[in-house]
Amino acid sequence: MNKLLTILLLFVSCQAFAQSKGEVIVVKDPLIDSLIAKRIELNKARPTTTNPTSPTIVSSMGYRVQIFYGSDRKQAFGEQAKFKADYPKLNTYITYKEPNYFLRVGDFRTRLEAQQFLNEFKSVYPTLFIFREKINAPALDGSDN
Numbered sequence: 001m002n003k004l005l006t007i008l009l010l011f012v013s014c015q016a017f018a019q020s021k022g023e024v025i026v027v028k029d030p031l032i033d034s035l036i037a038k039r040i041e042l043n044k045a046r047p048t049t050t051n052p053t054s055p056t057i058v059s060s061m062g063y064r065v066q067i068f069y070g071s072d073r074k075q076a077f078g079e080q081a082k083f084k085a086d087y088p089k090l091n092t093y094i095t096y097k098e099p100n101y102f103l104r105v106g107d108f109r110t111r112l113e114a115q116q117f118l119n120e121f122k123s124v125y126p127t128l129f130i131f132r133e134k135i136n137a138p139a140l141d142g143s144d145n
Contacts, residue, residue: 062135063114064093067125068103076101091136107135 068079080092080103095102108114114130122128 060109060135060137061132062137063108063111064104064106064131064133064135065108065114065117065121066102066104066129066131067121067127069100069127071099071101073101076103079103104131104133107137109135109137 067083068076070076076094080094083090083092083103083105090105091107093104095104106114106117108117111130111132118128118130
């Protein structure tokens with residue numbers, strides 16, 4: 001009888017302390033909703049393919065050629081400025097992965113294009129490497145069709 005009373009008392013006490021359903025109140029800045037709506041609108045406007053008439057940059061996997069790496073920030077930006085002065089049409093990108101800065105050039109769709117660039121500039125920049133990474137895809141020419 002003592003055991004039955006203990007189990008019954010334990011069961012009743014568990015029910016008394018059980019969690020009841022409640023409500024969650026979200027406190028947020030009203031600008032968050034407007035930012036989310038703007039982001040959705042921008043994503044709807046982004047094309048799925050590269051369109052020469054659209055100013056939107058579409059990223060895809062491709063290749064870049066690394067022309068410089070080193071731990072000196074000023075030297076990396078100096079090399080970038082020097083390269084941009086000589087070749088203004090080619091895009092340059094500086095990334096930092098501790099402890100080095102990497103200067104990579106170009107947005108090449110194929111490894112063959114990157115290899116041609118590497119062969120052309122090997123005499124000027126002796127330590128060139130090709131890397132596969134996300135690029136800003138250049139516009140396709142209409143002459144391929």
